Amino acid sequence: MRNLFFLFYLLFIIAPSFAQQIEIKNLKKHIYHLADDKMKGRATGSAELEKAADYIESYFKKYKLVPKGEIGYRQQFEAKVSRVPVLDSIRTAQNIIGFIDNGAPYTIVIGAHYDHLGLGDFGGSRDTITNIGHIHNGADDNASGVAGLLELARVYATNGIVENYNFLFIAFSAEELGLLGSKYWTNHPTIPLSTIDWMLNMDMIGRYNKDNGLAIIGYGTSPSFPIIFKDITSDIKFNLSKDGNGGSDQTSFYKKDIPVLFFHTGGHDDYHKIGDDADKINYMALKSILELEIAVINNSMKEGKMKFIWTN
Numbered sequence: 001m002r003n004l005f006f007l008f009y010l011l012f013i014i015a016p017s018f019a020q021q022i023e024i025k026n027l028k029k030h031i032y033h034l035a036d037d038k039m040k041g042r043a044t045g046s047a048e049l050e051k052a053a054d055y056i057e058s059y060f061k062k063y064k065l066v067p068k069g070e071i072g073y074r075q076q077f078e079a080k081v082s083r084v085p086v087l088d089s090i091r092t093a094q095n096i097i098g099f100i101d102n103g104a105p106y107t108i109v110i111g112a113h114y115d116h117l118g119l120g121d122f123g124g125s126r127d128t129i130t131n132i133g134h135i136h137n138g139a140d141d142n143a144s145g146v147a148g149l150l151e152l153a154r155v156y157a158t159n160g161i162v163e164n165y166n167f168l169f170i171a172f173s174a175e176e177l178g179l180l181g182s183k184y185w186t187n188h189p190t191i192p193l194s195t196i197d198w199m200l201n202m203d204m205i206g207r208y209n210k211d212n213g214l215a216i217i218g219y220g221t222s223p224s225f226p227i228i229f230k231d232i233t234s235d236i237k238f239n240l241s242k243d244g245n246g247g248s249d250q251t252s253f254y255k256k257d258i259p260v261l262f263f264h265t266g267g268h269d270d271y272h273k274i275g276d277d278a279d280k281i282n283y284m285a286l287k288s289i290l291e292l293e294i295a296v297i298n299n300s301m302k303e304g305k306m307k308f309i310w311t312n
């Protein structure tokens with residue numbers, strides 16, 4: 001009996017740390033699914049992006065996140081294609097939003113965009129003219145970030161810990177059309193902006209190489225970040241950069257005086273081209289990046305409400 005008690009005790013103290021593990025098999029499943037040819041490059045307004053939205057929502061439901069859109073998990077808005085003239089220039093887009101309610105006064109927002117360039121025929125493709133009209137799978141941009149979003153949601157929803165912060169997970173649409181989903185959400189927020197402690201954005205975190213390292217952008221947007229990063233170590237190389245602006249969705253939050261961090265493994269030859277495929281993702285490094293993010297999030301919860309600083 002005493003042994004049994006000891007076993008239960010061990011399970012009780014060890015189980016939460018097991019649950020904190022990022023699973024490579026989950027990352028692969030999400031990225032191969034979202035960047036499959038049958039998703040046709042996840043263009044904003046397409047039936048395939050709707051399938052991607054259903055996929056993300058099914059995991060939010062599975063992890064029992066509280067719906068925090070305007071209709072269930074969804075927040076709908078109109079996105080305009082402005083780069084090149086196309087017939088269907090006004091498209092319906094949806095952010096997918098789920099909440100972990102820990103009954104805390106403040107919330108950490110975790111975001112990643114799930115749209116991409118479709119066939120590259122509404123602007124944004126960097127490929128040769130003969131490859132426009134072919135599927136741009138967007139495995140790094142940004143199936144990698146969505147896989148990270150879903151894994152962080154799983155970890156914080158299943159770790160058996162009631163943290164002293166809530167978490168809001170947002171899969172943004174229409175990022176490729178000019179950060180439209182995050183602009184829409186920050187102008188029509190589904191929780192008060194004043195309750196957001198800080199925002200973590202993942203966009204292109206799948207092509208780590210040790211020469212460039214991982215870029216962590218936004219380090220200068222709060223005096224708390226130097227304290228948070230003081231004891232952070234990782235098996236990957238990372239570079240801290242102060243700027244709150246940058247070409248992804250964290251910029252929309254920074255403009256609302258919210259501290260931000262943007263995780264990004266940088267540009268590459270397949271960026272916005274048809275070769276951005278799931279088999280080129282560095283899954284080992286992606287796992288390490290997400291574990292680094294968990295360490296940063298966990299340290300941030302030891303600080304009080306973060307102060308914001310403009311970096312430029």
Ligand SMILES: [Zn+2]
Pocket residue numbers: 113141142175203204
């Ligand atoms: Zn992107």
